[in-house]
Amino acid sequence: MLALISGAALAVTGLAVPAAAAAPEQSKPSRASVRPVVFIHGSAGSAMQFRTQAKRLAGNGYPIDLVEAHEYDSPNIATIIAAVYADLDARIDRLLAAAGTEQVDLLAHSLGTFVTQGYLNSSPARAARVANYVNLDGRPAAALPGGVRTLAIWGEGDPARAVAGATNVYFPDQSHTQTVSSTESFQEIFRFLQGREPRTTKIVPQAHAQVSGRAVLFPSNAGVGEAAVELYPVSPLTGRRLTNRPVRVQTVKPDGSFGPVPVLPFARYEFALVRTGQATHHFYFEPFVRSDSFVRLVTSRPGEGIGALVDTSDRHTALTFQRQKEWWGAEGDELWVNGTNILNGANAPRAKRVIGVFAFDDGSDGVTDLTAPLPEFFAVTFMTGMDVFIPAAQQRPGTVQILARQRGGGFSAMPVPNWKSSEHRVSIEINDH
Known part of the structure; x- marks a missing residue:
């Protein structure tokens, strides 16, 4: 059941569509x-x-x-x-x-x-x-x-x-x-x-957008059952929530599907996947400038899959990054976490075809070691893992500063809260364009 918590919630956050950002789309061909x-x-x-x-x-x-x-x-x-x-x-x-x-x-x-x-x-x-x-x-x-x-x-x-x-x-x-x-x-x-050239290769903004998708288990794509998706607007500067309560809450259907939910173009959101007795899984995306029905909240059950190999504690944040364009660690791609580029030729070589990156404090010892990838993650196709100490919130919430630079130009700033890995999972989707 979809419940609108507060129609005015977005207004009080100051989130608004830039006046020139969502120009009308060019004329469309007929549906037929x-x-x-x-x-x-x-x-x-x-x-x-x-x-x-x-x-x-x-x-x-x-x-x-x-x-x-x-x-x-x-x-x-x-x-x-x-x-x-x-x-x-x-x-x-x-x-x-x-x-x-x-x-x-x-x-x-x-x-x-x-x-x-x-x-x-x-x-x-x-x-x-x-x-x-x-x-x-x-x-x-x-x-x-x-x-x-x-x-x-x-x-x-x-x-x-x-x-x-x-x-x-x-x-x-x-x-x-x-x-x-x-x-x-x-x-x-x-x-x-x-049989003709496209009018544009850009992602054309829309004044009104909706997001829908599925919460699925990796790698089976089976739907996540008995879960809810909570939607929060977040600050583009800190990644922290701008409202104490979610602006939308939706129960996930048996096949994992949810939505559609309305979003403001150029605003940033957190999708929180909530399951009874399990760590909340937080998903962060770059702004949805137009409607998107292909969103996937990819997760696993406790103790299962590659996620079970991530060390957790109250002292550190654990992050998972995904981009649908391989990371080439020694050939132009950079992924900066709190001022440190965590990609290199050892943990993300071109030949590895990495699209998924796990970054957490291996052994929970408070030490970062980027000299070699974590072997249990590196052994998985399209994946890599690295030992990165990311301090978690203690007395007051903080922010993990994230900056991704793409080979060939372009960058994405994706700050997120420094959630405790003992109670929270964090996934970040970086645009491939």
């Missing part, structure tokens, strides 16, 4: 002129890899409700593949009915290309309902999957990879997940799907 788009993620992935592209599509006329992600339990794909196909059949049925079209467009990344190629090759009837397929840095093929018109985008790696008969495009300076989220990939994808 676009096909539904479904993104199928790769290993340990989710809809998050496609967040940026979904918003770029929306800024170019795609209705937000016709762009979806098909999520599944990637570690167990070999035993659940038939169910994944059946669920995809049902999703396509629903989208075709909603859009009034006869076909959809499918996009897949990494392991998702194995899933999707198998799906298209499994049945002529299935392939006939797909107009276009985009194969993102994944599985080569000796023929067009299911005979469907195909675009294959490849990042760094073997330049001989290809899908025979497809339009093959190569970005040798882009890493594995970057090929999903980059501006260059979007231009190729849009041109392929629509």
Whole structure:
């Protein structure tokens, strides 16, 4: 049940949309002129890899409700593949009915290309309902999957990879997940799907935005049950809450879904995932300048998964960072925590393809050691971990100052409260653009 705590709460915080920030969008094509788009993620992935592209599509006329992600339990794909196909059949049925079209467009990344190629090759009837397929840095093929018109985008790696008969495009300076989220990939994808150039590759601001998504367990993408999501506006200077009570509270549905909840563009928010008897999990995102239905609050149960390896105490804060563009620690990417750049060539080398970073006081000894990554985290695909002492709040709340600099330019300032890791978990999503 969605409860509006206070309609005036945002007004008293001083949060407002800058007058020139949310200009009207350019004229949109009719709803019937676009096909539904479904993104199928790769290993340990989710809809998050496609967040940026979904918003770029929306800024170019795609209705937000016709762009979806098909999520599944990637570690167990070999035993659940038939169910994944059946669920995809049902999703396509629903989208075709909603859009009034006869076909959809499918996009897949990494392991998702194995899933999707198998799906298209499994049945002529299935392939006939797909107009276009985009194969993102994944599985080569000796023929067009299911005979469907195909675009294959490849990042760094073997330049001989290809899908025979497809339009093959190569970005040798882009890493594995970057090929999903980059501006260059979007231009190729849009041109392929629509037969014309996009009007814009920017995230076009909206005067009124809504956010929805799912709270899910990593890496299965199973919905988090018996939980609530609390929404708080936070200070852009300190990351601390601007209201004592949440401005929205919503019970998570059995599949993990929540929302939509209204947000102010250019304001910052905290999503607090609250479960009885468990540490509160705080999620921080950069401002939602337009509606976003691909938000994922990725968590785990107590004592399970990679989160169980994080040392906790009353004295230190533990942080998890995610960005849908790999961190290259020795090649231009920087992640500053309280004045220290915690990335380097040892803990985030280019070859590791890091998109998830765990930073906490290993051993709870009050000492930072960045000479080598934490091996149990570094052993996990796309992950790394580092021993960083981040003092937690004691007598009064404080702030962890965070600054991320992207290779090629651009930075993000993301201060968050210094929550005690004994009682709180903190995840921070850095934009990939």
